[in-house]
Amino acid sequence: MSGQPMLATYLAENAALIEAELKRSLPEVWAVPPRLRESMDYSLSAGGKRLRPVLVLAAAEAARGGESDREAALRVACAVEMIHTYSLIHDDLPAMDNDDFRRGKPTNHRVFGEAMAILAGDGLLTHAFHMAASARRYGADAGVVLDIVEDLSRLSGPAGMVGGQAADMQGEQGATALPELQYIHEHKTSDLIIFSVTAGVRLGGARAEQLARLEQFGRKLGLAFQIQDDILDLIGDESKLGKKTNSDTAAGKVTYPYLVGMEESRRLLAQFTDDAKQALLEARLPKPERLVELADYLMNRDR
Template sequence: MNWQQELTTRADLINSSLQSLLPPASCYPPVIHEAMRYSSFAGGKRLRGVLTLATAGMLGLEEERVLPAAAAIEMIHTYSLIHDDLPAMDDDDYRRGRPTCHRVFGEAIAILAGDALLTLAFETLSRLAEGGFASSVVLQVIQEVASGAGSRGLVGGQVVDLESEGKDIEASVLEYIHRHKTGALFRAAIRSGAILAGAGDKELTALTGYAEAFGLAFQITDDILDLAGSEEKLGKKTGRDLARGKVTYPGLFGMKKAREMAACQVEKCLMSLAVFGPEAEFLREAALYLLSRQT
């Protein structure tokens, strides 16, 4: 398997879907739609949406049928990045090598662009029923994504992250931040693909375990990259967490231990997939990719 090629192929499908789902930049009022598109097409691997597609495909469902769900997940991810970069949050000037949304369009429009993407995501999810999915299944997916994006998921993790700046926090609090601020959307992405594909209880439990370990491994490696990564490859300044007084896995445990902890979570990913056969190869390779990622 050429994992990178398959990732790119699925990302291209999601990008095409987003092109059609997002209002054109010329749609009145144009500035908000320009801002939404600016951030939505600023680069990125579309990893969360790709995992939605790959999970559904692994379980035998035609991946293109779940494109609206994958696109909606990516809209939510983009909204979270726009807001995360704001001066009141992490105050970043660059994202993926380009000026952040608020640096180009101003803070007010950036906030509204994030709001609009989040709203459009749920409108998009509601339209899954038009693709032949039962209303009860669509509702379950909407609830899944809303939970992952809300105060008990992504937003909750962001709140605790902000409140923890400049403080000595315990490892359990750091894990909460990572499992929610980052991991919750990965969990929603993978579980949504599984639900749409009609996963049974055993399959859903296994994939939930995979998603939770994947999300934590992803953020631990993100912590490592913030200290040891290349600014050119990351497209943003490194050392930001340290400068803002944030506790990270390398800061709390040391770089060597943090790498070991990431590897442990990847091993949990692989163990969770033991109930599946070769059809889960993309998900296995996705987990292994985390140990070598540079962006």
């Protein structure tokens, strides 16, 4: 790791790059109605860990073995953050989770109204594909960009993230068992993380057998991420989380600790993290260290 910045510095620097790119992602020359743009910007600039876009950048560097040629990866990084952001806006709607706050701020529909929140989500979802497709103008191969567009649609669509959300809406405490919970999280959480790491290594020039390993890395990392989320909801520090603890169980959600207990949840967290790192090492990327560090960081995070 010599010569590399510390993980904290790496995360801060990359988050800043992503913020800047997100800011210029809706070109001023495009006539977007002001209130719609405001509503989209409100949620897009609400912060968060920017985990998915950072994974795109880190995966591209890991596959390429260096930091050059970051522009195309930045476009794809913004695309996945737009998908993630739209999914939060729609999930928070009264007809869905009916949440009033997100990251300590009023949710989009509380500020802009339900109709505008639906449209802001639709707008971000649609614009994400423009961001992804535009990677071609930053040096990425047209065939690779089309693979990325197809992956983004498949992994965030009806058989991916949207499917996970639909299954989640139909699940309920007392009726959902571990296989269903895993299905929900593989799609609601893992699929976008799979997209992030595979899109990154595609841009970095990975081969087909490496992609299969990275898909496994993303799947297990996503499940570990979700379990840590569930654990933090129960025993985390409210001031660090920016939300009340125990909100999941109170809202009637099925979580890992609810279903299998805290001890088994911790065991699964450690196992999924190990599985993830194993798959990553088997991919034999030129420079995987940062991705290993990110996996450890996600397992041990406190917010």
